[in-house]
Amino acid sequence: MNFKNQLIFVAIAVMIFTSCGSEQQKQQQSKSxxxxxxxxxxxxxEIKQQYAASIEGVQNIEIRPQTSGFIESCNIIEGQEVKKGQVLFTINSENQKQSLRAAEALVLVAESNVEKAQLEISQVKPLVEKGIIGEVELATKRSNLSAAIAQLEKSKADRKNAKENLSYTIVRSPVNGVVGDLPYKLGSLVSSQTPMPLTTVTDISSVYAFFTQTEKELLELNRGTRGMSQEERLKVMPDVSLMLSDGIMYEHSGRVVAINGLVNPRTGSVSYKAEFPNPDKLIRTGSSGIIKIPSAIxxxxxxxxxxxxxxxxxxxxxxxxxxxxxxxxxxxxxxxxxxxxxxxxxxxxxxxxxxxxxxxxxxxxxxxx
Known part of the structure; x- marks a missing residue:
């Protein structure tokens, strides 16, 4: 009888435990x-796609000597703004001056020879007309005159070259811009074969920002502008903005002005060029930034x-x-x-x-x- 009571007690306990567990599970499931x-x-x-960009002036001109000689004066400093035609360097010009004097002397000699040949023709011509001497003599004198005239033209050309070489000793800026490095000092021997330029003058009135897009992005552009010429594609592209290296947005917007016609097979990318005005000369060649192009979804x-x-x-x-x-x-x-x-x-x-x-x-x- 005791054993039977124990069985009943265990069964009741199991039922109670199962009931409690079921209640807890229901509560857990109903929790919210x-x-x-x-x-x-x-x-x-509208989102803005971002691309890393390198920046250059619209013109980056290497200033190289066109004649040989020693640098006599340097009239600029690095970073200086210069105007078109401003003298940057002078090169010792003694050799060029001597060459010019020699060329001018040869012109005088050639002019004298022409006058002499003309005089000889004027003397021989009446004699030929009177039959005193033959036509051959007159033809010879005329040939001498032609040779003298040709020599005079050559002497004048040599004089012009000598003048140009002398003018090359004064090195001027071809554009308005900013001076770059100055690798040569006073007294350095330079020539047209010198490996490094005397300096670089960069026109930064406007700047170019160079960046790349993937081939996939180029295909999307081409599909969206199918049937358009390259010029028409550039016109319909939106204005782009530039974030400078300090994280501040540049105040002037720019335009994409060129798209490279070839895909780089090594990187699968296409080069773009955007132009930005730079009236305050804030941006310099060699700067970097982030190009942002708006795109609508x-x-x-x-x-x-x-x-x-x-x-x-x-x-x-x-x-x-x-x-x-x-x-x-x-x-x-x-x-x-x-x-x-x-x-x-x-x-x-x-x-x-x-x-x-x-x-x-x-x-x-x-x-x-």
């Missing part, structure tokens, strides 16, 4: 969270970054079903962001409801109020 949710929709957004699904979590390199959100139960779902997003939101390419659709905040508290199957 009060969190902010968001219904996804479609909207038009007509039908974008936006998901707040706070509504996502990352697991093993993948991005997830919690989507609510009709009963407001949460379930995790992987999403694919654009590499670009719009403000603090992801632009979703796959994984969710318009009308889906997601948990918008506090996702650290959420797990699959939990109810969200």
């Amino acid at each position: 969270l009060d969190l902010k949710t968001e219904s996804l929709g479609i909207t038009k957004v 007509e039908k974008a699904i936006l998901v707040p970054q706070a509504a996502t979590y990352e697991l093993q390199g993948k991005l997830f959100v919690y989507v609510l079903d009709q009963e407001n139960k949460a379930s995790s779902r992987e999403i694919k997003v654009n590499s670009l962001k719009y403000e603090d939101k992801y632009i979703v390419e796959a994984g969710v659709k318009p009308g889906d409801k997601i948990v918008a905040e506090g996702i650290i508290k959420v797990h699959d199957g939990i109810m969200i109020n």
